[in-house]
Amino acid sequence: MHPLIEVPALDRLLRRQTPVVLLDVRWHLAGPPGIESYRRGHLPGAVFVDLDRDVAGPPGPGGRHPLPGPVVFESAMRRAGVSQDSMVVVYDDADSTSAARVWWSLRYFGHERVRVLDGGYRAWTEAGHRVSTAEPEVKPGDFIANPGRLPVLDAEGAAELARAGVLLDARAAERYRGEQEPVDPVAGHIPGARNAPTSGNVGVDGRFLPPELLRERFAKLGATDALDVGAYCGSGVTAAHEILALNLAGIPAALYVGSWSNWVTDPSNPVATGDD
Known part of the structure; x- marks a missing residue:
């Protein structure tokens, strides 16, 4: 699967009501927490994923963002609605810096059907597509973390x-x-x-x-x-x-x-x- 998806292609999938799990992973090294950006507006149906809590282990000798344990990552993705057969699209503000870490992590833990929205939230809004402030009700997924799938x-x-x-x-x-x-x-x-x-x-x-x-x-x-x-x-x-x-x-x-x-x-x- 190609790692990127463009705004028009994602819009077509959503209009056709194709099942897609949207993960909002806006994150700022220095600045307001990503959840604040999410609450001000996000792609309709998107679920917020916290990079520090859900996609990394506790900081320490392993680094500031070490790999999370398989159980931690699996639980986070299940809470976000990711199942074994889910099509997942990840996005951040614009340049895919934090979205790429989630893309890589899902691939590392064995999930192949994941793509990054090229241009992120900014590209979506600049194309005139609507956004939402509603937090969706999420049906928990059945994703199983199987680490070691990437070097x-x-x-x-x-x-x-x-x-x-x-x-x-x-x-x-x-x-x-x-x-x-x-x-x-x-x-x-x-x-x-x-x-x-x-x-x-x-x-x-x-x-x-x-x-x-x-x-x-x-x-x-x-x-x-x-x-x-x-x-x-x-x-x-x-x-x-x-x-x-x-x-x-x-x-x-x-x-x-x-x-x-x-x-x-x-x-x-x-x-x-x-x-x-």
């Missing part, structure tokens, strides 16, 4: 991939270079990693670039389907966006879920700064 990296695997393959750092360039670090206690990047900010995966409208442009972008960084590729960020959220962009480009890639927030918990892990 993941730990710190050791990320270090090896930076030496022997291609490890992409999805954070902004100034964080990669160690010039500023607004969240984690140590600034810099994993030695050998190559900087590929996720902002370069989308246009000004928040929609993903065409696959051929994404392939060109990643090829310039040495990432092709002929090599082992992985991605990390600060805590494994924007890196999932990188995994989705790589998927669109036809390049399989592994996610370092713990990312930089896990890497810096071990003082023996080396840290690089500047342009690698």
Whole structure:
């Protein structure tokens, strides 16, 4: 299944009353909680999913957004109405940063029928489609979490991939270079990693670039389907966006879920700064 769905295609599905589970996963690293945006207006029938509570485990040595346990994720998706055969469409404000983490998580836990609304809530409203403030009554789903369906990296695997393959750092360039670090206690990047900010995966409208442009972008960084590729960020959220962009480009890639927030918990892990 193609990982993206455009607004007109989703609108057609909903008008035909095709069963679709809509997940609103608006989330802001710095700003009001996503639930406030959801309550002001969301796609009709959409259920709010809390990225911190439902799509990540408690922060700690594993990072700020480690993988949730299978039971936790399974319960969250069931509460949202996800069943084994559900068509799921996930969206956020616009650029798919948090939606991509839910897309990746559902795929990792064995659910294939999931797509990201390209352009998110902004694209939906700009197209003139109606929104709702009503919270729907949800029939609990029967989703069963079956982890391990997508490749993941730990710190050791990320270090090896930076030496022997291609490890992409999805954070902004100034964080990669160690010039500023607004969240984690140590600034810099994993030695050998190559900087590929996720902002370069989308246009000004928040929609993903065409696959051929994404392939060109990643090829310039040495990432092709002929090599082992992985991605990390600060805590494994924007890196999932990188995994989705790589998927669109036809390049399989592994996610370092713990990312930089896990890497810096071990003082023996080396840290690089500047342009690698």
